[in-house]
Amino acid sequence: MSDLDTFRAETRAWLEANCPPEMREPVRDDQDVYWGGRKATFKNDAQKAWFEACRDKGYTVPAWPKEYGGAGLSPAEAKVLREEMARIGARPPLSSFGIWMLGPALLHFGTEEQKKKYLNEIARGEIRWCQGYSEPGSGSDLVSLQTFGEDKGDHWVVNGQKIWTSYADKADWIFCLVRTDKNDKYRGITFMLFDMETPGVSTKPILLISGNSPFCETFFDDVKVPKDQYVGEINRGWDVAKYLLGHEREMISGADSSERGAGIGAMLKRQTGELDPVLRAELAMFDVDALAFSAMGEKFLDEVKVGKAHPAQPNMMKYAGTELNKRRHELIMAAGGSAVLEWESEETDGGKPARSWLRTKANSIEGGTSEVMLNVISKRILELPGA
Amino acid sequence: MPLYHTDDQTMLSDTVGQFMAEEGAIAKQLRHWRDRDCKDGFGHALWKQFAEMGFTGILVGEDDGGLGMGHVEAGIVLEEIGRNLTPSPFLTSAVLAGTALQHGSDDLRGRWMPGLVSGESVFAVAIDEGAKHRPERIRTRAEKSGNGFRLSGRKDFVVYGGSADMIVVAARTSGADDDAEGITLFAVPKDVAGMSHDAVRLVDSSMATHTTFDNVELDGDAVIGEVDGGREILNKVLMAGRVGAAAEGVGVARGAMDMTVDYLKQRKQFGKLIGEFQALQHRAAHLYSEVEIARAVTIKAQQLLDAGSEKADLMASVAKAKVGKAAGLAVKEGVQMHGGIGMTDEYDIGLYMKRDRALAEFMGDVYYHAGRVAEMSGY
Numbered sequence: 001m002s003d004l005d006t007f008r009a010e011t012r013a014w015l016e017a018n019c020p021p022e023m024r025e026p027v028r029d030d031q032d033v034y035w036g037g038r039k040a041t042f043k044n045d046a047q048k049a050w051f052e053a054c055r056d057k058g059y060t061v062p063a064w065p066k067e068y069g070g071a072g073l074s075p076a077e078a079k080v081l082r083e084e085m086a087r088i089g090a091r092p093p094l095s096s097f098g099i100w101m102l103g104p105a106l107l108h109f110g111t112e113e114q115k116k117k118y119l120n121e122i123a124r125g126e127i128r129w130c131q132g133y134s135e136p137g138s139g140s141d142l143v144s145l146q147t148f149g150e151d152k153g154d155h156w157v158v159n160g161q162k163i164w165t166s167y168a169d170k171a172d173w174i175f176c177l178v179r180t181d182k183n184d185k186y187r188g189i190t191f192m193l194f195d196m197e198t199p200g201v202s203t204k205p206i207l208l209i210s211g212n213s214p215f216c217e218t219f220f221d222d223v224k225v226p227k228d229q230y231v232g233e234i235n236r237g238w239d240v241a242k243y244l245l246g247h248e249r250e251m252i253s254g255a256d257s258s259e260r261g262a263g264i265g266a267m268l269k270r271q272t273g274e275l276d277p278v279l280r281a282e283l284a285m286f287d288v289d290a291l292a293f294s295a296m297g298e299k300f301l302d303e304v305k306v307g308k309a310h311p312a313q314p315n316m317m318k319y320a321g322t323e324l325n326k327r328r329h330e331l332i333m334a335a336g337g338s339a340v341l342e343w344e345s346e347e348t349d350g351g352k353p354a355r356s357w358l359r360t361k362a363n364s365i366e367g368g369t370s371e372v373m374l375n376v377i378s379k380r381i382l383e384l385p386g387a
Numbered sequence: 388m389p390l391y392h393t394d395d396q397t398m399l400s401d402t403v404g405q406f407m408a409e410e411g412a413i414a415k416q417l418r419h420w421r422d423r424d425c426k427d428g429f430g431h432a433l434w435k436q437f438a439e440m441g442f443t444g445i446l447v448g449e450d451d452g453g454l455g456m457g458h459v460e461a462g463i464v465l466e467e468i469g470r471n472l473t474p475s476p477f478l479t480s481a482v483l484a485g486t487a488l489q490h491g492s493d494d495l496r497g498r499w500m501p502g503l504v505s506g507e508s509v510f511a512v513a514i515d516e517g518a519k520h521r522p523e524r525i526r527t528r529a530e531k532s533g534n535g536f537r538l539s540g541r542k543d544f545v546v547y548g549g550s551a552d553m554i555v556v557a558a559r560t561s562g563a564d565d566d567a568e569g570i571t572l573f574a575v576p577k578d579v580a581g582m583s584h585d586a587v588r589l590v591d592s593s594m595a596t597h598t599t600f601d602n603v604e605l606d607g608d609a610v611i612g613e614v615d616g617g618r619e620i621l622n623k624v625l626m627a628g629r630v631g632a633a634a635e636g637v638g639v640a641r642g643a644m645d646m647t648v649d650y651l652k653q654r655k656q657f658g659k660l661i662g663e664f665q666a667l668q669h670r671a672a673h674l675y676s677e678v679e680i681a682r683a684v685t686i687k688a689q690q691l692l693d694a695g696s697e698k699a700d701l702m703a704s705v706a707k708a709k710v711g712k713a714a715g716l717a718v719k720e721g722v723q724m725h726g727g728i729g730m731t732d733e734y735d736i737g738l739y740m741k742r743d744r745a746l747a748e749f750m751g752d753v754y755y756h757a758g759r760v761a762e763m764s765g766y
Contacts, residue, residue: 263760265761265764265766266764269765280761280766281754284757284758284761285753287761288705288756288760289680291701291702292683292705295683295702296679296680296683296684298390298687302391303389303391305389306389308391316672374668374669375668377676378671378672381672381675382668384651384663385652385660385662385663386659386662
């Protein structure tokens with residue numbers, strides 16, 4: 001048996017012993033996702049047991065080094081773990097922007113001291129992070145951001161407002177883009193880290209068209225941030241932000257690509273019994289695009305692994321994947337008819353189809369709009385002039 | 388298997404790309420033969436060069452003198468054919484007829500394979516009956532007659548049928564028109580009595596025939612595989628043809644797109660390069676995305692076909708449909724973004740549009756294949 005086969009056998013046995021049956025059920029609502037942090041509570045004992053087992057094994061962040069709370073798995077071992085978890089339908093033990101976004105930035109730009117402290121806190125689910133990027137006047141043109149940190153020697157005093165801060169009301173700390181030099185647009189931003197309990201920080205949830213409030217407005221009113229709480233270099237936070245945006249686009253484009261790659265015609269036929277012939281034709285055309293995109297996703301990941309993908313290719317994946325997902329939910333609504341208009345009924349699990357449909361409209365806005373993605377493709381891949 | 392070319396395949400791609408850009412170029416082949424009203428619609432000399440390069444036998448087994456490679460490699464040749472709009476009987480001979488012959492007896496392969504590998508012979512396939520690809524229905528009939536068969540019926544869109552030394556004909560030997568079973572494939576030599584061609588030049592300057600079989604007497608040894616057992620072979624031929632046509636379509640799409648993106652970087656209006664206008668940038672970027680996806684699924688289908696996977700049939704249809712969409716978009720955007728010059732015969736972009744139209748129909752169009760995807764998915 002190869003080392004990898006041994007690892008697979010061990011992993012399988014470990015999962016069998018440690019992943020409770022309840023944690024092998026599909027995630028049904030936000031309560032089923034454990035986000036960690038100071039304010040976190042477990043939905044049930046199974047969720048707690050599963051999280052703790054993974055935390056102790058380093059499996060909340062399996063590919064991170066052991067000294068930072070991970071399990072130090074090689075890419076091949078991490079893949080085996082993913083496969084084995086997928087095989088039994090195991091839920092992720094911990095979800096967080098710390099794992100997906102800040103962690104990768106710290107691994108790349110952080111000091112040893114920062115990595116030891118922050119990465120361990122993330123891996124152990126002790127601190128829940130949120131991301132402070134967008135501002136009311138700085139959406140697609142993010143680099144125009146105005147939130148300002150005034151240098152007071154050993155600390156900054158931060159004033160301004162962020163918007164679309166995911167789960168800011170539930171987060172413990174924020175990683176935040178703050179202008180520290182008003183004279184340099186790109187080289188005048190610092191990537192700061194601070195506690196959401198610092199005096200002067202307040203949040204206000206935004207009610208969305210889906211009826212949910214995953215995002216907040218976040219206000220900073222004379223917030224004191226110690227001068228050692230930044231990542232990378234002072235005034236070079238844009239480099240960190242760009243790195244993270246690339247990572248985010250890769251994540252969005254890669255996330256549930258298997259779901260996006262599955263056809264929906266057969267599922268909708270089962271649900272509705274009969275399909276209008278013109279709708280059937282549209283579904284068939286959609287399924288062609290979805291199945292083709294699944295091959296694209298596979299090719300993209302294969303190429304990323306060996307460094308063959310164009311560095312701007314995640315922008316294309318994000319563009320194509322999110323536009324496809326919007327179409328998917330338009331068709332689900334069309335096939336469902338009046339039944340999926342129900343907003344609160346038990347039959348629709350509280351209006352799930354309609355709320356999901358509305359949620360997908362943000363796919364092509366968040367993390368860079370489709371239009372920005374097309375700009376990047378024009379400039380960096382097609383090398384069109386003046387783009 | 389990772390979804391990108393191996394080092395060997397990349398090397399092949401470089402070799403083929405260079406060869407086709409030189410020898411298969413639009414001015415040297417497509418325009419040359421078109422402007423001389425060539426009745427074959429392609430150059431035999433280039434076909435011989437294909438043989439010297441090993442392309443003609445790329446899918447032919449090593450025992451039969453070929454290279455014994457797969458559909459990924461054949462697809463590399465086809466993509467470059469597409470990019471250069473090279474008129475060539477490669478798809479009909481080496482991919483379609485070649486795939487059929489692989490299921491033939493030793494005698495049959497011994498009779499036809501050497502000519503294919505050496506570039507002496509050109510083959511065609513006669514499947515379609517009517518203006519649309521509907522291989523589920525086959526009316527052309529072959530009745531038992533002595534030790535052989537008597538073939539009657541009419542086939543359409545027989546690409547390069549008038550130049551073919553042998554035509555693979557799908558005919559019904561039993562059952563009703565719409566039956567899946569009861570099909571037999573025949574290798575019909577060019578000089579048989581009772582076969583007549585009505586040769587037509589198509590929009591892309593390629594040649595095809597309406598071919599009529601009027602009591603054509605065939606020997607029993609013209610049968611490819613088993614009598615009444617031809618559907619399975621036909622399906623393999625169709626799969627190879629669909630994936631092959633998709634690969635050529637990817638080449639057409641990339642050729643048209645590259646040409647158009649170059650044009651956006653050269654043409655000036657309103658004192659600017661037109662590629663500076665966001666209205667055009669976004670359309671070009673969307674096109675890029677579609678063409679990349681079409682290429683990915685085509686390689687996926689090639690790999691599944693080479694692996695003998697049962698998913699190959701579905702992905703072959705997905706690939707043909709997706710390429711139909713993406714290449715169609717590439718040529719339409721290409722002509723529009725070129726503006727007035729795109730409407731002229733002098734400029735090559737219009738040739739891409741014409742080739743795409745013919746290729747879109749060949750082996751089934753986007754609607755046919757999207758319909759198949761729906762059926763195979765269960766709705």
